[in-house]
Amino acid sequence: MTTTPEPPPFDFRAVLLSGFLPAALFAIGEGAIIPIIPIAANSLGASLAIAGFVASLILVGELIGDVPSGVVVARIGERNAMIGAAVVSMLGLTVCVVAPNPVVLAVGVFLVGVSTAVFALARHAYMTTAIPLAIRARALSSLGGVFRFGYFVGPFIAAGVVHLTGTTQSAFWIHIVCCLAAAVTLLVLRDPATGVRGLRRPSRASRADEPATLEGEEFVKEESHGLFRTIREHHRVLLRLGSGAGLIGAMRAGRQVILPLWAVSVGLNDSTAALVIGIAGAVDFALFYTSGQIMDRWGRLASALPCMLGLSICYFLLAWSDHLDARVGWFVAVAMAMSLANGVGSGILMTLGADLAPRDHPAPFLGAWRFTGDFGQAAAPLLISGITAVASIAIASGVMGVLGLVGAGVLLRYVPRYLPRRLR
Numbered sequence: 273m274t275t276t277p278e279p280p281p282f283d284f285r286a287v288l289l290s291g292f293l294p295a296a297l298f299a300i301g302e303g304a305i306i307p308i309i310p311i312a313a314n315s316l317g318a319s320l321a322i323a324g325f326v327a328s329l330i331l332v333g334e335l336i337g338d339v340p341s342g343v344v345v346a347r348i349g350e351r352n353a354m355i356g357a358a359v360v361s362m363l364g365l366t367v368c369v370v371a372p373n374p375v376v377l378a379v380g381v382f383l384v385g386v387s388t389a390v391f392a393l394a395r396h397a398y399m400t401t402a403i404p405l406a407i408r409a410r411a412l413s414s415l416g417g418v419f420r421f422g423y424f425v426g427p428f429i430a431a432g433v434v435h436l437t438g439t440t441q442s443a444f445w446i447h448i449v450c451c452l453a454a455a456v457t458l459l460v461l462r463d464p465a466t467g468v469r470g471l472r473r474p475s476r477a478s479r480a481d482e483p484a485t486l487e488g489e490e491f492v493k494e495e496s497h498g499l500f501r502t503i504r505e506h507h508r509v510l511l512r513l514g515s516g517a518g519l520i521g522a523m524r525a526g527r528q529v530i531l532p533l534w535a536v537s538v539g540l541n542d543s544t545a546a547l548v549i550g551i552a553g554a555v556d557f558a559l560f561y562t563s564g565q566i567m568d569r570w571g572r573l574a575s576a577l578p579c580m581l582g583l584s585i586c587y588f589l590l591a592w593s594d595h596l597d598a599r600v601g602w603f604v605a606v607a608m609a610m611s612l613a614n615g616v617g618s619g620i621l622m623t624l625g626a627d628l629a630p631r632d633h634p635a636p637f638l639g640a641w642r643f644t645g646d647f648g649q650a651a652a653p654l655l656i657s658g659i660t661a662v663a664s665i666a667i668a669s670g671v672m673g674v675l676g677l678v679g680a681g682v683l684l685r686y687v688p689r690y691l692p693r694r695l696r
């Protein structure tokens with residue numbers, strides 16, 4: 273009589289290397305280029321409005337990439353999708369480095385956005401696959417912290433590189449190096465859930481006794497099918513509370529575009545602007561765990577409303593400071609205050625999505641919920657660039673402040689309708 277050997281103990285260090293390390297590298301690279309994109313476009317001759325439009329294309333690319341990303345990940349596997357996304361991102365970044373004008377830069381930025389969407393979903397599915405259920409929540413919350421850490425560190429590295437080289441576009445090399453390092457890490461290290469190394473993908477039969485692996489695979493397959501059908505099925509909650517989620521995404525994305533544009537308008541040089549935005553990112557990063565405590569103790573609105581109202585006030589202050597003599601000082605102060613308000617709302621979109629998702633099949637709803645948030649993220653920079661083109665950046669900032677007040681009202685109206693009292 274033979275006995276089935278017990279599976280080897282879970283090696284969390286292997287997941288730290290194969291899961292968290294590529295995510296951290298990709299996030300650092302992305303954090304380095306996001307505040308630089310509008311500055312680079314302006315240095316190539318783009319007006320403030322066109323620079324804002326170019327910066328928005330990374331979010332537009334993410335929105336468009338959300339649609340096929342589930343199919344891609346389900347077909348080729350999580351690790352392969354992350355490696356492929358890193359390679360496509362390096363291609364787009366190379367275009368950005370050599371871009372002679374804003375049009376070519378826009379093409380490269382769009383490619384980076386599409387690849388980012390694929391990498392994000394593959395990273396989520398990979399963590400679902402690799403992490404045992406008992407510690408999955410802690411691991412995924414830590415993954416969110418890794419993402420914010422990258423947005424905190426990246427701008428500092430960009431400021432140093434731009435200062436040393438004297439060219440804004442040199443910052444894109446940071447993300448190229450990070451993508452290359454992430455791809456090499458995924459190729460070299462062994463998958464802790466399947467034991468596979470490199471681009472090989474184990475057959476379904478060899479994974480029949482690995483429920484975590486199959487769960488991750490089913491997650492992306494569920495999310496990849498019927499996005500627009502899911503939107504139709506849940507149109508009430510997505511139209512009402514989802515519009516609030518879209519406005520949260522819009523306020524956050526608008527901040528990532530308007531701060532670099534404002535730095536250009538007040539005359540800050542490239543490295544100084546990146547340094548200020550990096551310090552602001554440190555404030556944001558420091559609050560990601562505090563936000564979760566606020567939501568768990570006092571409810572979702574205790575995090576969402578201060579976030580939206582704080583961002584709205586900051587947009588109004590930025591618009592009001594446009595004609596002041598101390599515009600640089602006001603810009604620095606508002607950048608820090610924006611990060612404080614944004615940090616208070618860390619994780620609110622993922623938390624609301626998890627609260628609202630059906631317990632039996634959450635993935636399709638979460639895909640639709642993420643799409644609504646990404647839609648707001650993609651629309652806000654386009655709105656800012658459009659208003660800047662026809663009016664001014666100060667008026668664009670004022671309009672964003674009004675949208676923040678509208679978003680706060682939507683959340684205050686519909687969170688109590690769709691969430692039980694203990695979660696509100």
